[in-house]
Amino acid sequence: MQPSPALFRAVADPTRRGILDRLALGDAGASDLDPAHAMSQPAMSQHLKVLREAGLVEVRAHGRRRIYSLQPDALRPIYDWISHYERFWDARLHRLGALLDEQAPYGPEAEDDTP
Amino acid sequence: MQPSPALFRAVADPTRRGILDRLALGDAGASDLDPAHAMSQPAMSQHLKVLREAGLVEVRAHGRRRIYSLQPDALRPIYDWISHYERFWDARLHRLGALLDEQAPYGPEAEDDTP
DNA sequence: TTGACATATAAGCATATTCTTATATGATGT
DNA sequence: ACATCATATAAGAATATGCTTATATGTCAA
Numbered sequence: 191m192q193p194s195p196a197l198f199r200a201v202a203d204p205t206r207r208g209i210l211d212r213l214a215l216g217d218a219g220a221s222d223l224d225p226a227h228a229m230s231q232p233a234m235s236q237h238l239k240v241l242r243e244a245g246l247v248e249v250r251a252h253g254r255r256r257i258y259s260l261q262p263d264a265l266r267p268i269y270d271w272i273s274h275y276e277r278f279w280d281a282r283l284h285r286l287g288a289l290l291d292e293q294a295p296y297g298p299e300a301e302d303d304t305p
Numbered sequence: 306m307q308p309s310p311a312l313f314r315a316v317a318d319p320t321r322r323g324i325l326d327r328l329a330l331g332d333a334g335a336s337d338l339d340p341a342h343a344m345s346q347p348a349m350s351q352h353l354k355v356l357r358e359a360g361l362v363e364v365r366a367h368g369r370r371r372i373y374s375l376q377p378d379a380l381r382p383i384y385d386w387i388s389h390y391e392r393f394w395d396a397r398l399h400r401l402g403a404l405l406d407e408q409a410p411y412g413p414e415a416e417d418d419t420p
Numbered sequence: 421t422t423g424a425c426a427t428a429t430a431a432g433c434a435t436a437t438t439c440t441t442a443t444a445t446g447a448t449g450t
Numbered sequence: 451a452c453a454t455c456a457t458a459t460a461a462g463a464a465t466a467t468g469c470t471t472a473t474a475t476g477t478c479a480a
Contacts, residue, residue, distance in 0.1 A: 318467090344469080345469075347469085347472095366476095
């Protein structure tokens with residue numbers, strides 16, 4: 191089964207992946223997540239919203255600050271999806287695949303249209 | 306390090322993930338990849354181009370057909386990126402993280418602004 | 421060679437995404 | 451209460467994405 195579009199969309203953006211990487215080091219307030227002020231405050235807030243809606247981060251209030259924390263479990267659907275391909279990463283399986291291809295040039299379902 | 310934007314962009318689209326899932330079953334001609342004619346021929350061709358540019362598929366000519374094959378190795382950067390988060394998936398580590406959080410409420414870098 | 425087939429590319433349009441500026445909300449310290 | 455700080459939301463503009471129709475390229479079969 192496929193991961194939710196919201197999840198893939200959330201991690202598709204390099205800025206947001208950077209935020210996740212940062213949060214993997216430890217919880218942080220929203221403003222701490224962009225120390226170099228590479229983007230405006232609303233831009234960051236919007237990225238955090240996308241991550242929240244994907245379940246990848248959670249917020250808690252600490253006074254007037256919002257402390258964000260990583261919810262790494264939310265990445266599992268992507269991990270599981272990719273894991274299905276892991277079996278192809280073994281060189282011997284690759285070799286076997288090549289052998290099978292020699293016998294059936296382009297897969298089990300392709301009809302032979304060149305008699 | 307972060308996977309290339311082209312790679313993440315390629316798998317961010319559910320239609321393209323479907324194409325990859327289909328190719329995991331075996332090589333196929335471009336037209337075989339949309340048996341239900343859910344989209345136009347150019348749409349499929351454009352999706353395949355994105356996948357090609359991300360290195361996720363390769364083409365070979367077989368007569369006038371183009372046979373596409375999966376290049377699963379190209380998924381590894383995403384897999385590796387996500388693997389960094391895998392260590393958080395263990396419940397005991399989660400527990401430990403909570404304990405550490407009690408001692409340092411929101412991570413190692415947050416300055417104490419509530420005296 | 422010629423016409424049909426399989427795929428790719430070009431151009432244009434609708435929608436989505438991401439940014440910006442301006443403003444709202446809510447907590448803090450005086 | 452009031453000014454300030456931290457964050458969120460609204461609205462709009464610029465760009466990116468994914469689709470469509472039309473057309474180009476290359477192969478096959480007669």
